[in-house]
Amino acid sequence: MTIRKDEEYRLQQTLARLLQQGSIDRREFLTRSLVAGLGLAGVGTAAKNGIGSARAQDRPLTPTFYQWIEDLHPGIPKVNEKFPGLNYQIAPVEGFGIERFVAEAKKKESTWDVYVGQTPFVEMSAMKAADVIEPWDDYIPKEVIDDMIPSIREENTIDGKLYGWPFFLDVIGNSWHSGVTTKAGLKDEAPMTWDDHLANAKKIVESQAAPFGATFDSHGWRSLAPFTHSMSSNVYTSEGLFDFTSDAAVEALKLMKSIMGVSHPDILLEGASDGGVNGTPDEVAFAAERVGYFSKYFNAPLRMASNWDDPKQLRMGPLPKFANGEGSTVFWTTGCALFKYGKNKEKAAEYIKALTYDAQIWQDSIAGTSAAHPGQLPPYKSIYAGWEANKPDWMLDFVPLVRGQLDKAKAITNHIFGLQQFVIGKPIWETYLKGEEADPKAALKKVVDAVQAEIARGKQ
Amino acid sequence: MAETTLSDQMTARHAESFGARLTALRHGMTPWWFLLPAILFFAGYQAYPIFRVLWISFTDYQYLSSEPAKFVGLANYITAFNDPLMWASLWRAALFTIMFLPGTIILPLLLAILVDRVSNQRVATVYRVVLLIPAVIPSTLVFVLWKWMYNYQVGPINHLLVDIFGLFTLQNAPQWLGGTPLTLPAIAIMEVWWGLGYHTIFFLAGLAAIPRDLPEAARIDGASEWSIFWHITRPALAPIMMILVVLRFGTAMAVIDEYLIFGGFNRDSPTYTWTIFMYDQAFKLGLWRQGFAAAIGMIGAVGMMIVMIFLIRIFRPRG
Numbered sequence: 020m021t022i023r024k025d026e027e028y029r030l031q032q033t034l035a036r037l038l039q040q041g042s043i044d045r046r047e048f049l050t051r052s053l054v055a056g057l058g059l060a061g062v063g064t065a066a067k068n069g070i071g072s073a074r075a076q077d078r079p080l081t082p083t084f085y086q087w088i089e090d091l092h093p094g095i096p097k098v099n100e101k102f103p104g105l106n107y108q109i110a111p112v113e114g115f116g117i118e119r120f121v122a123e124a125k126k127k128e129s130t131w132d133v134y135v136g137q138t139p140f141v142e143m144s145a146m147k148a149a150d151v152i153e154p155w156d157d158y159i160p161k162e163v164i165d166d167m168i169p170s171i172r173e174e175n176t177i178d179g180k181l182y183g184w185p186f187f188l189d190v191i192g193n194s195w196h197s198g199v200t201t202k203a204g205l206k207d208e209a210p211m212t213w214d215d216h217l218a219n220a221k222k223i224v225e226s227q228a229a230p231f232g233a234t235f236d237s238h239g240w241r242s243l244a245p246f247t248h249s250m251s252s253n254v255y256t257s258e259g260l261f262d263f264t265s266d267a268a269v270e271a272l273k274l275m276k277s278i279m280g281v282s283h284p285d286i287l288l289e290g291a292s293d294g295g296v297n298g299t300p301d302e303v304a305f306a307a308e309r310v311g312y313f314s315k316y317f318n319a320p321l322r323m324a325s326n327w328d329d330p331k332q333l334r335m336g337p338l339p340k341f342a343n344g345e346g347s348t349v350f351w352t353t354g355c356a357l358f359k360y361g362k363n364k365e366k367a368a369e370y371i372k373a374l375t376y377d378a379q380i381w382q383d384s385i386a387g388t389s390a391a392h393p394g395q396l397p398p399y400k401s402i403y404a405g406w407e408a409n410k411p412d413w414m415l416d417f418v419p420l421v422r423g424q425l426d427k428a429k430a431i432t433n434h435i436f437g438l439q440q441f442v443i444g445k446p447i448w449e450t451y452l453k454g455e456e457a458d459p460k461a462a463l464k465k466v467v468d469a470v471q472a473e474i475a476r477g478k479q
Numbered sequence: 480m481a482e483t484t485l486s487d488q489m490t491a492r493h494a495e496s497f498g499a500r501l502t503a504l505r506h507g508m509t510p511w512w513f514l515l516p517a518i519l520f521f522a523g524y525q526a527y528p529i530f531r532v533l534w535i536s537f538t539d540y541q542y543l544s545s546e547p548a549k550f551v552g553l554a555n556y557i558t559a560f561n562d563p564l565m566w567a568s569l570w571r572a573a574l575f576t577i578m579f580l581p582g583t584i585i586l587p588l589l590l591a592i593l594v595d596r597v598s599n600q601r602v603a604t605v606y607r608v609v610l611l612i613p614a615v616i617p618s619t620l621v622f623v624l625w626k627w628m629y630n631y632q633v634g635p636i637n638h639l640l641v642d643i644f645g646l647f648t649l650q651n652a653p654q655w656l657g658g659t660p661l662t663l664p665a666i667a668i669m670e671v672w673w674g675l676g677y678h679t680i681f682f683l684a685g686l687a688a689i690p691r692d693l694p695e696a697a698r699i700d701g702a703s704e705w706s707i708f709w710h711i712t713r714p715a716l717a718p719i720m721m722i723l724v725v726l727r728f729g730t731a732m733a734v735i736d737e738y739l740i741f742g743g744f745n746r747d748s749p750t751y752t753w754t755i756f757m758y759d760q761a762f763k764l765g766l767w768r769q770g771f772a773a774a775i776g777m778i779g780a781v782g783m784m785i786v787m788i789f790l791i792r793i794f795r796p797r798g
Binding site for chain 2: 116118121145148149150230283284285288289290291292294295296298300303304307309435436439442443445446449473474476477
């Protein structure tokens with residue numbers, strides 16, 4: 020009799036554990052309990068361990084990640100091991116596609132509980148408008164919110180609610196090939212102003228240290244916006260759109276044209292993948308060691324330099340600024356969205372906290388692994404403070420530089436046209452860059468008109 | 480022996496005729512049962528989506544909006560007709576088709592005639608296999624291969640033009656992809672190469688159906704090779720030519736993957752055709768205006784159908 024009681028107890032505990040982990044659902048728990056002859060005793064065991072929260076778990080925690088995130092961050096599976104039963108999945112779409120998520124939300128359901136790959140200015144407004152996601156506020160621990168760098172917290176907030184839990188931080192900065200700059204007789208240090216940057220780039224071309232002096236990614240959110248921020252980040256309309264006709268934007272466009280004078284002729288061409296936004300000509304030029312300076316988010320030069328004969332010749336620093344400019348830049352985070360019709364929301368918060376604070380993921384991201392060197396940075400103040408207090412031997416110099424910029428850096432304001440305004444505008448402002456339009460402000464005014472026309476079309 | 484009454488006889492006759500009618504009906508229904516899967520497939524997989532898109536094109540349906548769609552009549556069509564981008568994007572697709580179609584007909588036809596004349600069967604088989612290799616390469620590999628070939632800075636084509644032949648410098652080498660005027664011809668060349676073997680096989684099948692003694696007799700009668708081609712081969716291949724022209728016209732006008740990969744969403748790019756315009760509106764811009772996108776799609780589809788009718792009339796076999 021005692022043996023049977025022990026067996027019953029062990030079975031009860033096992034079933035309760037499976038239920039807690041989400042490995043079995045409540046229906047299956049009850050069925051198994053009854054089959055095992057436990058009946059209400061089994062239910063009592065589960066209740067003792069908190070059936071209330073378990074009741075919501077019809078399935079194990081099911082996050083969905085973009086493939087590139089796992090590719091760049093091989094430490095993620097190790098965190099997953101700490102969450103037994105986790106149903107880790109790769110997103111059904113590449114790039115910025117959210118169709119499946121929206122289709123499911125329309126039916127008030129979701130295959131997944133949390134989506135890791137959301138970029139606020141690209142898709143967060145659309146996901147909110149489509150009722151796909153809900154704020155994290157009820158689930159995220161307060162100390163985590165307080166630990167976020169304020170500008171990053173602001174980036175992930177709409178109407179005072181946190182719709183994104185930031186994970187990987189990308190900041191637009193400057194990088195250079197020290198082999199090229201040294202050959203051109205330049206000091207191995209970051210140019211602080213755009214004037215210095217241009218002068219150095221010209222010297223590279225004149226000295227024939229490399230065929231091209233400098234390059235940038237011609238997509239507006241990677242060049243026009245950060246270059247504008249380096250003059251002033253106060254360039255958003257009350258509507259939340261980028262103020263293309265601001266003086267800072269005009270100066271940024273003129274700067275782009277100046278850089279083009281010392282750059283490769285294909286700089287304005289669309290990229291070779293992901294609808295033209297990736298595999299861009301600037302990356303090809305930098306990877307081929309044909310250009311000295313490269314302004315883009317840091318994981319681009321890190322990835323491209325891995326193709327060099329000596330990747331250690333890569334140097335990174337802050338984005339230069341205009342004389343009397345603000346010295347800001349653009350950053351964005353790739354973070355996590357909580358599906359409104361998903362489940363396991365408390366568990367999702369627990370999981371994302373574990374992921375975003377995982378020390379190994381950040382070490383791998385900054386120092387690189389044999390698999391990748393993304394150079395993406397954490398969103399929390401405490402992590403930087405810890406590194407500052409006790410500098411790890413793998414730490415790279417660009418990290419404190421970027422952290423310093425973050426106090427001034429600003430994300431592109433969230434708007435349903437947050438990304439698309441730059442896509443619509445690119446061919447129009449390029450009329451100035453190509454010499455088809457003499458006045459930069461006139462070109463940028465046409466961008467405003469085109470964006471407004473597109474917005475108006477949706478309101479008709 | 481029981482006697483049958485008139486009423487019994489009438490009842491039996493009625494029963495017989497009812498049974499006969501039932502049998503006839505059953506026999507008459509039989510073909511419909513065989514047709515049912517095809518009808519269901521056609522109705523569910525082809526007719527319904529077309530009518531659904533047609534309906535959406537008359538509404539202000541926005542995919543991301545929680546507001547219910549409202550009927551707006553022809554408003555989407557009027558907006559599209561008044562949008563210069565609609566016409567520009569249709570013209571770009573037509574331009575690509577004009578570049579692509581001749582290469583789909585003339586080159587494979589020429590190759591098919593040459594391969595057909597190879598008398599050694601083993602050699603002919605080798606030619607056929609070699610020609611078919613591009614057709615069996617998955618699209619992803621084809622795109623990766625040609626993206627590398629056309630790359631401005633590190634591609635082998637520009638390497639030849641700049642470094643080997645010295646025809647250009649790094650400053651003025653051709654910019655093949657990424658939205659330049661060369662992008663459409665560059666994609667057309669890739670497509671012609673990709674479909675060369677496949678299209679050649681079509682013509683080879685047609686050539687195999689021409690009785691061998693027909694050209695032989697013409698040759699004995701002193702006909703030139705051109706006359707043989709024009710009066711025997713060409714008419715015999717006319718049905719195949721018509722099928723290829725019509726099919727490939729449809730696929731060329733409706734290309735989207737290649738444009739997305741080689742051109743992106745730059746509205747000034749020659750690859751921003753009506754298919755990209757439609758995709759952009761349906762899945763990228765604002766709240767995803769799928770009502771308007773459906774109208775763009777219907778305009779493009781109807782335009783294509785009109786041209787197809789003309790093509791069928793022009794290329795239909797005569798005599």
